[in-house]
Amino acid sequence: MDVAERDRRYVARAEPPDGVQVARSDGCFIFDHHGKKYIDFTAGWCVGNLGWGNDEVRAAIRAFDGPTYVHPDHLYRPWAELAEALAGIVPVKRAKCYRATGGSEAVEIALQVAMAATGRPGFVALEDCYHGNTLGPRSLAGDCDQHPNLLAHCHRVGPPLDERAAGRVERLLRGGTVAAFVMEPVVCNLGVLIPSKEFMTRVRAVCRETGTLFVADEVATGFGRMGKLFASEHFDLDPDVMCLAKAITAGYAPMGATVATEDVAKAAGVDFYSTYGWHPLSVAAALANLRFWGQHKVRILANVADQEENFRSRLTGMKFAEPASIRVMGLAIGVEFGDGSDYAAKLGDRCREAGLLVSTEEDNLLTMYPPLTIDREVARRGLDLLEGCA
Template identity: 50%
Template sequence: MTALARSGSAARFEVARTEGCRVFAADGRSAIDFQSGWCVGNLGWSRPEIERALRDFDGPTYVYPGHGYAPWEELARALVGIAPPGLQRCFRATGGSEAVEIALQAAMLHTGRARFVTVEDCYHGDTLGPRSIGDGETRNLFPRLGLPAPRAIRPPLDEARLAQVETALKRRDVAAMILEPVICNLGALVPEPAFMRGSEDLCRRYGTLLILDEVATGFGRTGRMFAAEHSGVRPDILTLAKAVTAGFAPMGATLMRAAVADSMLKAGAYSTYGWHPRSTAAALANLAWWRDNKETLLAHVAEMGGLFAKRLAALGLGPVQGAGLALGVRAGSGSQAERIKARCLEEGLIVAAEGDVVTLFPPLVIDEATALEGLDILERCAAG
């Protein structure tokens, strides 16, 4: 019996330390991390520049949300400055689910509508709002969730699917369409740019907002700073979390157009620990690192992404999908994907599995030698 409530099997890997692209266990084992804590440690673990910023931090213990704090404004400006154009305001949150909650509420308040359009089997967080619009299997476990059931678009997300999007929107009762611009939660599924752009046009036509959830894809994961850049769509609302602090502290952020933010503010927006001063310092240090290294790192992601994709295709499993260093390979079945994941951990490699897809989110800074060492382990584990 453990006191800690958790789903899934008991952890077989008791983490003691993290460093660069590796995680070290209390029993002396170590593993190459091709999961990055699920899109959190994009710069590798223990990034020295961010560690230093936190060691040197001498700001307040805490700031009450009703007070001013100059680094909040600095961070909000910095995020708005690098995000897709048109997003002018930024709300504070403690993580991804809260960031999505804010997004859903803002869309409802702005449009006066309660329904959402999603991608089938999507995941946007564990709180009631995201669960209400999330995958049907989880939704149906609950007697009744708050929001009306979403209208879900089934992949493939190509130009032909736009007819289904239009059908879902044309009753003009949809507050927002929400999706990940590269769907990490469906094994790094990439919607076609024509689908993204067509959906944006349809949202505008029917008075529906477009929410891009970049909680997982943000900060370089797919080879661009934000995955929205692959298609050039301009969301009304964008959610961020995970890699915003490179893993050093919890944080979420919801960026939106000024008019949508004004609608949200009517209901108020309070978050006791949203943007704690130490989280804010970590995020600012992360953004400073990106400012100095963006071009070099994204070129590296392109190079490593090519190497990973080639090796995944040669595994003899199913088709490979993804962008940058968000990559998935179909393993034939969910149990086969889980088997490969478990075997990899035994052999010293951490990978993820989403449905029947083995998913890889390696640190963006991974060097070629470590990448090849991990890919060799994956090859052995996929074979038998």
């Protein structure tokens, strides 16, 4: 039985796989089983921010000779070290970390912490948001067709994220039943939607006034993607709770972290038993990733700034067959075509054929999240391929 047939029989999916049978990855490239080389403008969707195969992270995993597993109730030095390291870089004040296995769990924990800390049942999030695949995050999005038994009391506010939208959030929060306002500070899951500074400032202030927690989901935006270590920094935002995952281990191992202020953690007074949360190997990868960031942050972020300009100017000059709205922040890039268009989906297919991987979450929306370490030459080749397919 070939791989595609075996996958079809045994792997549960609603959509067929995209046809790329991955054999190997290196830097900005993915290689399939025939040796065909793809330029990867997705980085696994905000996972491989350092490019695939970072030597330092790989070496840390290879050199690991710690315990096979540590029960969550034990003490383990690298847990304390990682929590301290994260507390030192996030914009959350006096941060404490909950240990999780991935992004959905990190958000799930954030929601439960918020409910426990405030004693309130409600949430406000953005229309069509995505915060993970468990029922809590799905409740934020209100995917009622698929999941009828969602948390009640979830309200949503739609774009544009301007003063008027902030007013709508304010009216909801003034009801006094909302535990948390939850958003990605720059919304990757809505095609790199960038809120106005006024929206962020006002919503933050109203959260404070009404005793509502501000939960920043930085699962996708974290670790340099937006040109700063965290997207919150663009808005001088100090969230009460921040969710991290994806690039936290540079792609080497699963991990999630929910970072809350000491006050919130104390008020919540809840614990989360997660069997594989912060597994020793994942922690070794995350610590190596953070060490790498500590040593190379200035250089990486300078490259992001350079490439941000490069992608913006190339894309705005590109002749797409349909009118496009282009949004770029750091190395998060959204190209949106008109409602009802399937141009992005078709363009994504042509790109893949030509040897370039991009994401098309919606038929009219193309997103790109290249490794932050991408150089000019690879970026040029990828953008040339995109232009050739447009």
